[in-house]
């Protein structure tokens with residue numbers, strides 16, 4: 405008997421074993437050359453794209469620096485992200501824009517991108533990523549306010565189902581001074597002007 409045969413079906417890794425079965429169940433041959441290592445590849449990829457489940461987002465924001473007199477909005481925009489929609493397990497991807505007004509401490513800029521990755525690398529809905537980013541920064545860094553906009557294209561709306569390529573979903577979450585009842589909100593308006601490079 406060819407010892408290579410049924411390799412993945414008896415693999416120690418349960419993700420590998422289950423994908424071997426899924427390939428069979430869709431009517432494909434998991435033993436053919438092109439697919440023989442696919443369950444192993446998918447298991448490795450799943451551990452990468454869902455690695456955020458095993459990371460603590462609050463740890464990322466532990467190290468901060470003195471605010472150095474910063475009183476205005478700091479924006480990090482166009483942070484690219486790739487996530488997986490929890491309803492269909494297909495990708496949604498786009499850009500995140502984060503603004504905050506420091507209180508006494510500022511955050512290292514790279515930490516915002518790390519925070520985005522931790523939340524994106526989980527089965528997600530776009531609204532939750534947006535809220536989680538704001539809530540975590542507000543809770544750990546305690547700035548005067550945080551605002552986050554996420555823009556994304558959802559493959560579950562383009563490659564399947566309703567099939568509307570190019571449709572864009574925008575979500576927004578706010579805290580502190582960005583979230584006051586006063587309308588129009590000065591800080592929110594200023595954030596969007598800065599985002600459009602008008603300031």
Ligand SMILES: Nc1nc2c(ncn2[C@@H]2O[C@H](COP(=O)(O)OP(=O)(O)OP(=O)(O)O)[C@@H](O)[C@H]2O)c(=O)[nH]1
Pocket residue numbers: 489490491528529530531558560561565566
């Ligand atoms: N609010 C929200 N909905 C999402 C997100 N990602 C996917 N969805 C939606 O989740 C919904 C799941 O709807 P269901 O009716 O349970 O599933 P379905 O029959 O596959 O839906 P269709 O996509 O309409 O074919 C769909 O309307 C998706 O567009 C997201 O990030 N946020």
Ligand SMILES: [Zn+2]
Pocket residue numbers: 489490491492493494558560561
């Ligand atoms: Zn979906």
